[in-house]
Amino acid sequence: HSAIHRADYTAPAFWIDTVELCFDLDPAKTRVLNKMRLRRNADVPAQPLRLDGEELNLARVLVNGQGASFKMDGNQLVLENLPAAEDGAFDLEIFTTCCPAKNTKLMGLYVSNDSFFTQCEAEGFRRITYFLDRPDVMASYTVTLRADKAKYPVLLSNGNLVEQGTLDDGRHFAKWVDPFKKPSYLFALVAGQLVGREQRITARNGREHLLQVFVRPGDLDKTEHAMNSLMASVAWDEARFGLPLDLERFMIVATSDFNMGAMENKGLNIFNTKYVLANQATATDTDYSNIESVVGHEYFHNWTGNRVTCRDWFQLSLKEGLTVFRDQEFSQDLCREPSARAVKRIEDVRVLRTAQFPEDAGPMAHPVRPDSYIEINNFYTVTIYEKGAEVVRMMQTLVGREGFAKGMTLYFERFDGQAVTCDDFAQAIADANPDSDLARLLPQFKRWYSQAGTPRVHASGSFDAAARTYTLTLGQSCAPTPGQAVKEPFVIPVSLGLVGADGRELALRTMDGNTVPSPYTFVMTQASETLTFVDIDAEPVPSILRGFSAPVVLEFDYSDEQLLTLLANDIDPFNRWEAGQRLAVRSALKAIAAVADPAPLQPLNTAYIDAMRSVLRHPTLDAAFKELVLTLPSETYIAEQLDVVDPQRIHAVREAMRGQLAVALTDDWAWAFDAHADNGAYQPDPLSSGRRALAGMALTHLCLAARTTGDVVWPGKAYQRFKDAGNMTDRFNALAALVASDHALAAQALPRFHAMFKDEALVLDKWFALQAGAPDRAGNILPAVRQLMKHPDFNLRNPNRARSVIFSYCSANPGAFHRPDAAGYVFWSDRVIELDGINPQVAARLARALDRWKKLTEPYRSAAREALVRVAAKADLSNDVREVVTRALA
Numbered sequence: 001h002s003a004i005h006r007a008d009y010t011a012p013a014f015w016i017d018t019v020e021l022c023f024d025l026d027p028a029k030t031r032v033l034n035k036m037r038l039r040r041n042a043d044v045p046a047q048p049l050r051l052d053g054e055e056l057n058l059a060r061v062l063v064n065g066q067g068a069s070f071k072m073d074g075n076q077l078v079l080e081n082l083p084a085a086e087d088g089a090f091d092l093e094i095f096t097t098c099c100p101a102k103n104t105k106l107m108g109l110y111v112s113n114d115s116f117f118t119q120c121e122a123e124g125f126r127r128i129t130y131f132l133d134r135p136d137v138m139a140s141y142t143v144t145l146r147a148d149k150a151k152y153p154v155l156l157s158n159g160n161l162v163e164q165g166t167l168d169d170g171r172h173f174a175k176w177v178d179p180f181k182k183p184s185y186l187f188a189l190v191a192g193q194l195v196g197r198e199q200r201i202t203a204r205n206g207r208e209h210l211l212q213v214f215v216r217p218g219d220l221d222k223t224e225h226a227m228n229s230l231m232a233s234v235a236w237d238e239a240r241f242g243l244p245l246d247l248e249r250f251m252i253v254a255t256s257d258f259n260m261g262a263m264e265n266k267g268l269n270i271f272n273t274k275y276v277l278a279n280q281a282t283a284t285d286t287d288y289s290n291i292e293s294v295v296g297h298e299y300f301h302n303w304t305g306n307r308v309t310c311r312d313w314f315q316l317s318l319k320e321g322l323t324v325f326r327d328q329e330f331s332q333d334l335c336r337e338p339s340a341r342a343v344k345r346i347e348d349v350r351v352l353r354t355a356q357f358p359e360d361a362g363p364m365a366h367p368v369r370p371d372s373y374i375e376i377n378n379f380y381t382v383t384i385y386e387k388g389a390e391v392v393r394m395m396q397t398l399v400g401r402e403g404f405a406k407g408m409t410l411y412f413e414r415f416d417g418q419a420v421t422c423d424d425f426a427q428a429i430a431d432a433n434p435d436s437d438l439a440r441l442l443p444q445f446k447r448w449y450s451q452a453g454t455p456r457v458h459a460s461g462s463f464d465a466a467a468r469t470y471t472l473t474l475g476q477s478c479a480p481t482p483g484q485a486v487k488e489p490f491v492i493p494v495s496l497g498l499v500g501a502d503g504r505e506l507a508l509r510t511m512d513g514n515t516v517p518s519p520y521t522f523v524m525t526q527a528s529e530t531l532t533f534v535d536i537d538a539e540p541v542p543s544i545l546r547g548f549s550a551p552v553v554l555e556f557d558y559s560d561e562q563l564l565t566l567l568a569n570d571i572d573p574f575n576r577w578e579a580g581q582r583l584a585v586r587s588a589l590k591a592i593a594a595v596a597d598p599a600p601l602q603p604l605n606t607a608y609i610d611a612m613r614s615v616l617r618h619p620t621l622d623a624a625f626k627e628l629v630l631t632l633p634s635e636t637y638i639a640e641q642l643d644v645v646d647p648q649r650i651h652a653v654r655e656a657m658r659g660q661l662a663v664a665l666t667d668d669w670a671w672a673f674d675a676h677a678d679n680g681a682y683q684p685d686p687l688s689s690g691r692r693a694l695a696g697m698a699l700t701h702l703c704l705a706a707r708t709t710g711d712v713v714w715p716g717k718a719y720q721r722f723k724d725a726g727n728m729t730d731r732f733n734a735l736a737a738l739v740a741s742d743h744a745l746a747a748q749a750l751p752r753f754h755a756m757f758k759d760e761a762l763v764l765d766k767w768f769a770l771q772a773g774a775p776d777r778a779g780n781i782l783p784a785v786r787q788l789m790k791h792p793d794f795n796l797r798n799p800n801r802a803r804s805v806i807f808s809y810c811s812a813n814p815g816a817f818h819r820p821d822a823a824g825y826v827f828w829s830d831r832v833i834e835l836d837g838i839n840p841q842v843a844a845r846l847a848r849a850l851d852r853w854k855k856l857t858e859p860y861r862s863a864a865r866e867a868l869v870r871v872a873a874k875a876d877l878s879n880d881v882r883e884v885v886t887r888a889l890a
């Protein structure tokens, strides 16, 4: 299978105006009758009609009610000599069957827990019926579902329910009409034994809407938070962007078998249970906040994605980057305290830097708007999503918050109901703000869409005591990525300030004597440029890239002292946190490079430890922020700072750093644990979550310290907390503390936890993940993982369960995965191949665990390569896995 190129885009030869689908749902053989009204696209040369189809049994094709001749070309159904009516329109009726019960790919129509679900993005609709399965073909859908009434009492599809009733033989039907035209990837149906939580709301304009969250019977008590999040989303999109809910009914349905997080089908969002179900006994604070953002994300797609969709899949970030930006803003706006907004920003940046930066530096690097792909499902990446969101955020920075809202309004005025491109979006934001830097620099700004790779900003400062000036020199560069050897300069908004040696924020005056408003955003456009500030009495500490104003790596040769100043004083919470991260990375790199073998046991210096103590004990900083500052940079992030990676050494150094913090701050951790103890009823708000997070972190460090000191009290307390906790966050954190410190009590707590939650699939996922992700102290994690795969509750076909064991080990536990004996890689290659036979999308995600193999030192590098070659050598691999391993080996 060959690559598809963006440059080859052509408009469809036909339009589909209406679709009437009738389903007779049966797990073994579902019958699908598809009646379409098509029309030639007069703008393109006449050509045969080619409909996509996959794993379908074709029974009948009628054109204008008459049997028609057709031929097959690979997976396409080809119809020639179509009637040439004056308006070029004709009816096409296609009757097919498919087998949802055998659909383990979870694309198209499939069965999960005896219910039917669909997943059509990107190219799943063709697994339901023959169609022009591309996003620029938008049609009006009418859907009739027929099924056994006892087994499938609930029958749902997009839009409004217009008719329902009973049929013979215990069957019933429901007919749904979607009032909006949509591309096929937004089609959905659900049928099964489900129960719904309902909520009626009245919008600002007085319109009434029905919101529903459907789950399996027994899960209804876990739907309140999802419903609240949905109501908050509706209100937020009206308030911030003036975008109302456009449907009478908006439904969310949860399924436990799902390839990703959730799907924004028009009016019928289908969700992984992980992003719907929560109560305090089963879900952690992180689950609560993820549910809020995913519910928001899918809801926001109703405008950014559904009302205005993508012309082709190369434009995926048009909807995904924008919608991630919107869900990030939504979560921030829901925070009452500014400090909580900053915490959310730091968390988002952490995801970007630990997942997207490596992608941008590895074999799968691609622009936010890719130029080609083999399998589109491989391009639902952190680059399209998270970097795409940063690009939108930079636009907002360049035009201001109000200007951005104006730009959004213009975007919908221009393109509502259409399938458009990233260029169209950027143009609308710029046109609505004609005097902005964005409008002035638009062609150059759009390099963010076309050039892959993470730019580096090289900054240096020079203080002239005599002239009382401080000059910053800012340069930029971007390393080559596959297929792009040379990069042109980007437009980089650099938000910055100057901090005095005493820690105070300095007023910024430029050469012409003007005071610049703070925060000051300097817009870089050149490979190198300088800016000079006047009236500076002593050498300041520059605080550059505040709030992470651009998705770049900032290089500045800070002294430790300068970083300590920023850590203690910067008014920008992001850079305050960043200063601590820089100090920690610095210590880690030094210890990694040290000649000593094994790695030094005390990588952290006293100044750093004292600074961490000050943060931990700080009277006014909030707990969530403290927890972020005290969290050491991840092994993955540290690895990205190195040209040659020894994963075991990184792991050893980071563990030594953790141990050092654990022991040196024991009294402070003990104070923190007591001071942030549970206070009253459980609330998943940012402040209370922050307190629990810090208490959990304290407990982990106290248990880690106990390994050195032989203390029995804190592990005992952890076990007690594990047993008595009033919510899953505290319970799980206590269990994690025992597991992380490998304490004997973990062996008691784990089976107890399993017994308590044996019927809660999402909690069992946590139980599996915790063990597969545990620190490897004696090479025992891989055998444990193999054991877990034999557990009666393990099921490779369930993506959540597969991820909880296999991904937690291969992708999230580098210290255990990168074994000198290569057994981790062998395990990986076996699982990629095994999963590929079941679910190529899940397999291809797993395949990416070795993306960065070329950076590994020996013996890892050769062993990893061998494992990749082994996968690549397998006959009939899916396109998904083949594309990933081929690029990795290139």
Ligand code: B3K
Pocket: 121, 122, 260, 262, 263, 264, 297, 298, 301, 320, 377, 380
């Ligand atoms: N649009 C879907 C992702 C579909 C992934 C297809 N492989 C969910 C989302 O981004 O909201």
Ligand code: ZN
Pocket: 297, 301, 319, 320, 323
């Ligand atoms: Zn999305």
